[in-house]
Amino acid sequence: xxxxxxxxxxxxxxxxxxxxxxxxxxxxxxxxxxxxxxxxxxxxxxxxxxxxxxxxxxxxxxxxxxxxxxxxxxxxxxxxxxxxxxxxxxxxxxxxxxxxxxxxxxxxxxxxxxxxxxxxxxxxxxxxxxxxxxxxxxxxxxxxxxxxxxxxxxxxxxxxxxxxxxxxxxxx
Amino acid sequence: xxxxxxxxxxxxxxxxxxxxxxxxxxxxxxxxxxxxxxxxxxxxxxxxxxxxxxxxxxxxxxxxxxxxxxxxxxxxxxxxxxxxxxxxxxxxxxxxxxxxxxxxxxxxxxxxxxxxxxxxxxxxxxxxxxxxxxxxxxxxxxxxxxxxxxxxxxxxxxxxxxxxxxxxxxxxxxxxxxxxxxxxxxxxxxxxxxxxxxxxxxxxxxxxxxxxxxxxxxxxxxxxxxxxxxxxxxxxxxxxxxxxxxxxxxxxxxxxxxxxxxxxxxxxxxxxxxxxxxxxxxxxxxxxxxxxxxxxxxxxxxxxxxxxxxxxxxxxxxxxxxxxxxxxxxxxxxxxxxxxxxxxxxxxxxxxxxxxxxxxxxxxxxxxxxxxxxxxxxxxxxxxxxxxxxxxxxxxxxxxxxxxxxxxxxxxxxxxxxxxxxxxxxxxxxxxxxxxxxxxxxxxxxxxxxxxxxxxxxx
Numbered sequence: 001x002x003x004x005x006x007x008x009x010x011x012x013x014x015x016x017x018x019x020x021x022x023x024x025x026x027x028x029x030x031x032x033x034x035x036x037x038x039x040x041x042x043x044x045x046x047x048x049x050x051x052x053x054x055x056x057x058x059x060x061x062x063x064x065x066x067x068x069x070x071x072x073x074x075x076x077x078x079x080x081x082x083x084x085x086x087x088x089x090x091x092x093x094x095x096x097x098x099x100x101x102x103x104x105x106x107x108x109x110x111x112x113x114x115x116x117x118x119x120x121x122x123x124x125x126x127x128x129x130x131x132x133x134x135x136x137x138x139x140x141x142x143x144x145x146x147x148x149x150x151x152x153x154x155x156x157x158x159x160x161x162x163x164x165x166x167x168x169x170x171x172x
Numbered sequence: 173x174x175x176x177x178x179x180x181x182x183x184x185x186x187x188x189x190x191x192x193x194x195x196x197x198x199x200x201x202x203x204x205x206x207x208x209x210x211x212x213x214x215x216x217x218x219x220x221x222x223x224x225x226x227x228x229x230x231x232x233x234x235x236x237x238x239x240x241x242x243x244x245x246x247x248x249x250x251x252x253x254x255x256x257x258x259x260x261x262x263x264x265x266x267x268x269x270x271x272x273x274x275x276x277x278x279x280x281x282x283x284x285x286x287x288x289x290x291x292x293x294x295x296x297x298x299x300x301x302x303x304x305x306x307x308x309x310x311x312x313x314x315x316x317x318x319x320x321x322x323x324x325x326x327x328x329x330x331x332x333x334x335x336x337x338x339x340x341x342x343x344x345x346x347x348x349x350x351x352x353x354x355x356x357x358x359x360x361x362x363x364x365x366x367x368x369x370x371x372x373x374x375x376x377x378x379x380x381x382x383x384x385x386x387x388x389x390x391x392x393x394x395x396x397x398x399x400x401x402x403x404x405x406x407x408x409x410x411x412x413x414x415x416x417x418x419x420x421x422x423x424x425x426x427x428x429x430x431x432x433x434x435x436x437x438x439x440x441x442x443x444x445x446x447x448x449x450x451x452x453x454x455x456x457x458x459x460x461x462x463x464x465x466x467x468x469x470x471x472x473x474x475x476x477x478x479x480x481x482x483x484x485x486x487x488x489x490x491x492x493x494x495x496x497x498x499x500x501x502x503x504x505x506x507x508x509x510x511x512x513x514x515x516x517x518x519x520x521x522x523x524x525x526x527x528x529x530x531x532x533x534x535x536x537x538x539x540x541x542x543x544x545x546x547x548x549x550x551x552x553x554x555x556x557x558x559x560x561x562x563x564x565x566x567x568x569x570x571x572x573x574x575x576x577x578x579x580x581x582x583x584x585x586x587x588x589x590x591x592x593x594x595x596x597x598x599x600x601x602x603x604x605x606x607x608x609x610x611x612x613x614x615x616x617x618x619x620x621x622x623x624x625x626x627x628x629x630x631x
Contacts, residue, residue: 032382032383032384033382033383034380034381034382034383035381035383035386036189036354036358036381036611036614037386037611037614037615038386038387038389038390038611038615039383039386042383042386043383043386043387046383048383048384048387049387050384050387050388050391052388052391052392052395053391053395056395056399070314071326074314074323074326075323075326078321078323079320079321079322079323081322083325083327083328084327086327090327092326092327093326093327095332095406095410096326096331096332096335098402098406099332099335099336099339099403099406099410100335100339102339102343102399102400102402102403103335103338103339103342103343105399106339106342106343106346106396106399106400107342107346109392109395109396109399110346110350110392110396113350113388113389113392114377116388117385117388118378119377119378119379120377120378121374121375121377122373122374122378123377123378124378125357125360125373125376125378125379125380126380127361127380127381130361131361132381133354133357133358133360133361133362133379133380133381134189134190134193134358134361134362135188135189135190135193
């Protein structure tokens with residue numbers, strides 16, 4: 001969904017981090033931050049978390065069960081055939097189970113990332129400040145319907161005071 | 173927490189973020205240079221020669237190779253292991269150094285990963301063509317069939333190899349591609365060409381670089397890296413088991429898995445060094461791939477070279493200490509003093525002795541010398557696989573079946589073809605993909621500039 005947003009453009013990551021603090025102190029809700037590099041300070045300040053590691057763990061368990069189940073079924077149930085005098089269900093299955101667990105985990109984690117991010121080849125992009133993929137940083141504050149023009153101006157002033165090189169309103 | 177800065181400045185020249193983007197994308201915007209066309213032409217020639225080798229093998233059979241009943245594995249397996257070894261550098265660089273939080277990796281990981289992809293592709297061709305009846309290649313996959321169903325032998329290292337290498341290829345590719353997404357977005361937004369904006373727009377998957385996107389991106393990269401790290405160890409361990417689970421003297425040793433893994437990282441780092449020296453020279457990336465970076469790789473190599481030397485000595489010692497006359501014969505008579513002594517001593521010289529020159533700072537600072545030594549490492553690691561495969565097979569338990577082995581023109585053609593494929597892959601990478609990880613370099617930039625002002629103040 002597209003909103004009208006107030007956008008502050010910054011040129012330095014440290015200035016940006018301080019600006020986020022100032023804005024949050026004044027009770028302004030920051031919708032998003034755009035940057036050319038990952039900023040751990042931003043993740044902490046915006047209280048962002050991700051459950052991706054849990055998903056990966058589940059995929060790993062699923063992979064282990066799936067692969068070992070398949071090996072057991074083929075070698076013990078479906079067509080029991082002795083190789084080299086080893087038991088049908090052998091410890092050597094560990095190797096394939098281990099490697100294919102990584103296969104399943106990697107592949108599904110990769111897919112989950114794109115599904116959660118709603119990213120796909122050729123997706124249309126809407127970046128408020130295109131230079132944030134190169135050398136600028138941007139703070140996005142959504143303009144609520146009940147926000148008056150004075151409030152918007154106040155936010156704009158605050159953005160400028162905290163070191164924004166440019167403040168603008170745009171659809172994002 | 174202690175936060176000691178031991179590494180010094182990673183990126184020279186006081187670059188800003190936009191300088192970094194400009195410098196790294198510049199070679200992609202420039203006109204295709206002459207050296208690129210010349211190399212591509214030569215590599216295509218090699219590739220066609222290899223295609224002929226493939227054609228000849230498929231149409232006339234493995235009899236076109238110099239193999240015989242005793243030496244049933246020749247150049248194909250030597251080259252397979254050699255390429256796989258080279259293919260270990262990318263992940264070793266990206267992932268081990270990521271986990272060890274070595275920030276200097278940022279200038280090198282992209283190229284090392286690209287090298288991994290093309291090396292593993294080259295490697296994969298050898299087992300495929302070695303099947304002889306390549307059209308039956310799908311038998312290797314466990315699929316529901318009308319023979320019982322008769323499944324694969326899941327406890328055969330040859331099957332483990334298929335699993336390990338396809339997993340390794342997939343994981344390396346995914347990790348590599350993932351890292352490039354923000355850089356493709358940078359190109360998409362910077363470029364003035366409509367065509368490029370379109371192509372890199374598709375490749376960037378609609379990356380916008382917002383906070384949540386970065387958080388998930390970083391987490392995913394770390395997870396993928398963490399999962400691929402055990403692969404670096406397991407892939408070459410499994411390759412070594414192709415040899416070690418047999419009863420052939422010289423192969424049947426417990427040292428093989430660690431020895432192969434270390435050897436793989438050694439040859440991989442050797443090839444990275446070769447490639448990075450060429451890359452920084454051609455693209456004038458001296459501010460990014462600094463002398464300090466090359467110095468760090470050289471230091472790692474001298475350490476790994478010592479491990480290699482220790483492994484060679486251990487093999488010789490165990491051959492004697494085990495009291496097994498076949499082992500003793502293979503190592504002492506066949507390798508050290510026998511018919512294959514030139515190969516053996518080339519291996520020792522290139523892998524265990526020449527890299528010791530890296531102890532001297534003067535040599536580490538002399539880039540020409542570093543380049544030459546890196547080539548010797550590549551050569552030495554090829555001879556290591558030659559020694560392992562050929563000397564053990566040519567003279568085993570029954571003297572009546574002893575045989576010698578010479579590669580034929582067809583085998584040489586296939587090897588040349590994979591070199592052509594590798595070079596073409598690397599050239600494509602040089603031309604169409606940011607060769608250094610732009611966003612990762614930006615991530616370490618601030619730290620190094622802060623460090624710079626810190627040192628300035630202390631003066």
